[in-house]
Amino acid sequence: LAKTTQPISMDSYEGQEVNITCSHNNIATNDYITWYQQFPSQGPRFIIQGYKTKVTNEVASLFIPADRKSSTLSLPRVSLSDTAVYYCLVALTSGNTGKLIFGQGTTLQVKP
Amino acid sequence: NAGVTQTPKFRVLKTGQSMTLLCAQDMNHEYMYWYRQDPGMGLRLIHYSVGEGTTAKGEVPDGYNVSRLKKQNFLLGLESAAPSQTSVYFCASRETNQPQHFGDGTRLSIL
Numbered sequence: 001l002a003k004t005t006q007p008i009s010m011d012s013y014e015g016q017e018v019n020i021t022c023s024h025n026n027i028a029t030n031d032y033i034t035w036y037q038q039f040p041s042q043g044p045r046f047i048i049q050g051y052k053t054k055v056t057n058e059v060a061s062l063f064i065p066a067d068r069k070s071s072t073l074s075l076p077r078v079s080l081s082d083t084a085v086y087y088c089l090v091a092l093t094s095g096n097t098g099k100l101i102f103g104q105g106t107t108l109q110v111k112p
Numbered sequence: 113n114a115g116v117t118q119t120p121k122f123r124v125l126k127t128g129q130s131m132t133l134l135c136a137q138d139m140n141h142e143y144m145y146w147y148r149q150d151p152g153m154g155l156r157l158i159h160y161s162v163g164e165g166t167t168a169k170g171e172v173p174d175g176y177n178v179s180r181l182k183k184q185n186f187l188l189g190l191e192s193a194a195p196s197q198t199s200v201y202f203c204a205s206r207e208t209n210q211p212q213h214f215g216d217g218t219r220l221s222i223l
Contacts, residue, residue: 034211043202043214087154098143098162100212101171102155
């Protein structure tokens with residue numbers, strides 16, 4: 001399984017764009033990249049998933065370079081409610097491997 | 113559609129007692145997972161299942177057993193609880209090629 005490395009913590013201010021980068025040097029050909037958000041006392045919640053290039057949804061964008069050894073979660077114009085822990089997960093999503101291991105996550109603190 | 117439901121939400125045990133945590137999903141997902149999360153830490157995979165009747169070990173399986181007799185349920189058992197097992201336990205499920213859906217967690221304290 002590909003191991004992921006993220007910054008432990010980041011600070012930002014309301015209204016700014018936040019970019020969180022995840023390194024996954026040994027990502028396999030069939031691995032997808034998935035990001036989750038977790039608030040205190042809650043289970044993680046899916047944000048976005050991608051395989052290559054760029055993916056955008058209503059809450060975030062995911063940028064993946066051609067070599068796929070890293071990925072960047074972009075949160076536009078963050079608010080106080082975006083303060084949370086963000087996890088990058090790289091895993092085989094086809095076949096029966098099934099095993100999904102989380103990294104340490106990035107704690108994002110948004111300040112007023 | 114309730115998603116992933118964990119029972120109970122809170123529990124206090126004494127060292128040496130046994131208990132079973134229940135995870136139920138109504139989305140007909142093949143894959144189910146049990147994680148534990150200690151204060152200020154990330155999620156660690158205990159056991160998982162790739163389908164009804166199957167189970168597999170995760171990162172930290174010692175002291176836990178699991179069963180997946182029905183597709184919609186994934187049970188996590190502690191045969192002899194220890195204080196080191198005090199944690200928040202999260203269950204998740206997913207379908208092939210799809211992200212995981214998580215429950216709200218079970219907060220377990222062992223005295």
